[in-house]
Amino acid sequence: MRSHDHVSPGEFDAAIADIRSSGGGSVRWFVSNPTDAERGYAAHHGLTIDVPLLLMRCDLPLDSRHRTPTGFATRAFRPGIDNDEWLAVNARAFADHPEQGDWNHDVLAERLAEPWFDPHGFLIHEINGHIAGFCWTQVHHTGAHHNTGAHHHDHTGAHHHDQQEPAGEIYVIGVDPVHHGKSLGRALTIAGFAHLATHGLRRGMLYVAGDNSPAIHLYSSLGMTVAHRDEVFVGVIS
Ligand SMILES: CC(C)(COP(=O)(O)OP(=O)(O)OC[C@H]1O[C@@H](n2cnc3c(N)ncnc32)[C@H](O)[C@@H]1OP(=O)(O)O)[C@@H](O)C(=O)NCCC(=O)NCCS
Incomplete structure (x- = not known):
């Protein structure tokens, strides 16, 4: 849950x-x-403080210095076919981030x-026929906040308070750990924002x-840049 106001x-x-x-x-x-009062309610219900969550933003398109490397290709996610992999x-x-992993x-x-x-906004990069990394983008239209659910990316209310312009979000991005450090994360982030910019979005987050x-x-x-920071309290309610 997210509190927009105290x-x-x-x-x-x-x-x-x-x-x-x-x-x-x-x-x-x-x-x-x-x-302090809110910290008190959290403690009263057994919730403890976790790592804060940062909202980062950028203008789109990204600076022209940031291009996807020549030959770097992505394809659309195929619902049903790609789910297991x-x-x-x-x-x-996301082995260290259970709420996503x-x-x-x-x-x-x-x-x-x-x-x-939109499967075309869910970019898949393959190496030797296997998914090596992905960048799942999402378009937020002004005034049409359509997220539901329990995942933190689904509570994106913060950016609706202070901007009218639709925003393009990198919703989930990851690289298979066997391929970390090979610039795939960089290429996928650039490719995701390029996809959003191509669809007319001028704000990335x-x-x-x-x-x-x-x-x-x-x-x-x-x-x-970091535009906003939320404290996060976690616990189990039974
Ligand atoms: C974040 C992630 C996508 C980066 O992918 P990657 O392919 O390993 O990253 P790259 O090789 O493209 O590196 C890009 C930059 O990340 C930084 N970086 C990557 N690994 C790093 C590490 N272990 N420690 C510090 N910086 C690191 C470097 O600054 C690197 O910049 P450089 O090109 O100047 O060296 C990847 O680590 C990942 O999948 N993490 C788990 C899932 C996750 O956390 N997703 C993001 C949620 S918001």
Whole structure:
């Protein structure tokens, strides 16, 4: 859950009660500049502080210095055909980030069925016929915020407060760890933003965990800057 504004103890308790009545489970609460009181509610319900979540932004297209390397190719995701292999690569890439790495067939199928899903915006890079990396983009239209669900990328309300321009998001990006450090992540990020720019988007954004230095370093080197930071509280409600 994400708080756009500060919450009262009553609102917080109501949200927790809702989660409990729908069977409980693991909770992540994203809040910008939490007050001492909010930290108190989190602690009261057994939530502990986790790594902050950064919103990074850039103008599109990226600077012309950042081009996909010659010969670097991607293809569209093929729903149904690529699911198993993509889930395996996603799990390996996000082994240290269970909220993304734990995606199963049902979660993927739900996302592929979202009205915003476009296979051409889900770029796949193959090496020897196997998925080596991917960049899944998403277009956010002004005023039509269509995300649902429990994943942090789905709570993108923050950028709707202060911009009217539609934004192009890198929703999930990953490289199979056997191929890390070969510039595939850089090429995929550039390819994803180029795809979004081709579709007329002039704003790029993504969310990244505050301790993901390889990714933050990569995005900064492409001209992205941190626009917003959320504190994250986590726990299990039963
Ligand atoms: C982030 C990720 C996509 C980078 O992919 P990659 O192919 O290994 O990265 P590249 O080889 O293109 O390197 C790009 C830049 O990242 C940085 N980088 C990559 N690995 C790094 C590491 N282990 N430590 C520090 N910086 C690193 C470097 O700055 C590099 O810049 P350089 O070209 O000037 O050396 C990859 O590490 C990954 O899949 N991580 C797990 C999933 C993930 O965290 N996704 C991002 C979520 S927002």
